[in-house]
Amino acid sequence: MSTHAEAVDHVEGATTKAFITVWFALLFMTGVEVVLAYLQPPVLVFLTALVGLSVVKAALIIAYFMHLRFEKLSLFLTLFPMLILCIILMLLMFMPDSNRLMMMRPR
C-alpha cells in the first residue's frame, strides 16, 4: 500500500500514456469501420471485418480500460471461458436455422 491514505497499489503498465494510446487505437478502428461502410464491400467481407474489429476493440477495452490485464489470471479464467462457452451455445442454437434461412429464402 502506498504512503497516501487513499491511494491504492499502483499497477505497472496502467499509465495515462497507455490509456490514451488505447483510445487512439479504438478511434482508428472505428474510423476504419466507417470507411468500410462507405465503400460497401461484399457483405461477407464487410461483416467479417466489422465483427473482427469489434472483438479487438472489446478486448482492448476489457484489458486496459477495465483493467483486466492487471488483475490476477484466476479472475479472467473464472469469467471469460464461461462467457465464451455460453455465447457458442447460443450460436449453436441459432446457426442451423440461420444457415437454412440464408440458403432457402426467396431471392
Added chain:
Amino acid sequence: MTSVWSGGRSPYAVNSKKFGMWLFIISDALTFSALLMAYTYVRLATPNWPTPFHFFPSIIFSTVMTFCLLSSSLTMVMGVHAMNHGRRKAAVGWILATMGGGAAFVVLHLTEWLNLIRNEHVTPFSNEWGVPLFGGTFFALTGLHMTHVIIGLIYLGIIAFAVGRGKFKAEDVEVSGLYWHFVDLVWMFIFPLVYLMSAKI
C-alpha cells in the same frame, strides 16, 4: 510452499464489490449477446430488410455518438486513475466529464430516434417498408442500451457527488468505471451490426 490461491483467502485478489460487478457484467453481456443474435436472425429471415441509415446524417451522427462514448471511457479511466492516486478533486472533474460525454450520447441518440420516427416513419410496431420487426428489434436493442447509459449517468452522478464530499473509496469509483466501460463495450457491437450494416450510400 505458497499456494497459487494465496492461501485460499482471496483467490481473485479483488474486493467483493468489484467481483460482483464483474459477475453482473458477464450476465448482462449474455443478455446483449442474445439480443444481437436475435436481431441478426430476424434480419436474415427477412428478405427485404430495410437499410434506412443514410451515410449523412445517420452514419455520421452515430459515428459522433461513438466518439462521445469512447471519449467518455477515456475520461472515466482517468478518473479512476486520479482516485487511485488520492486526487479526489481531479477524480470528480473526470467523472463529470464522463457524464458530459454520456449525456451528449443520449441527446444525439434521441435526436437520431426522432429523425427515424418523424422522417422515416419507423415505430416499434410499423414502418413504410412493411417490416415491423425492423423497428421492434432496433428500438429494443438501442433502447436497452440507452437505458444502461441513463442508469450509468445516475450512478456516476451519485459517485461524483459522494467523492466530492469526501465519501467513497477508490474501489467504488473503479467499480462504477467497470459499468461505464461495459456500456461503451456493448456499443462497439451495436454500432457496426445495427448502423453500419444498414448504411445506405
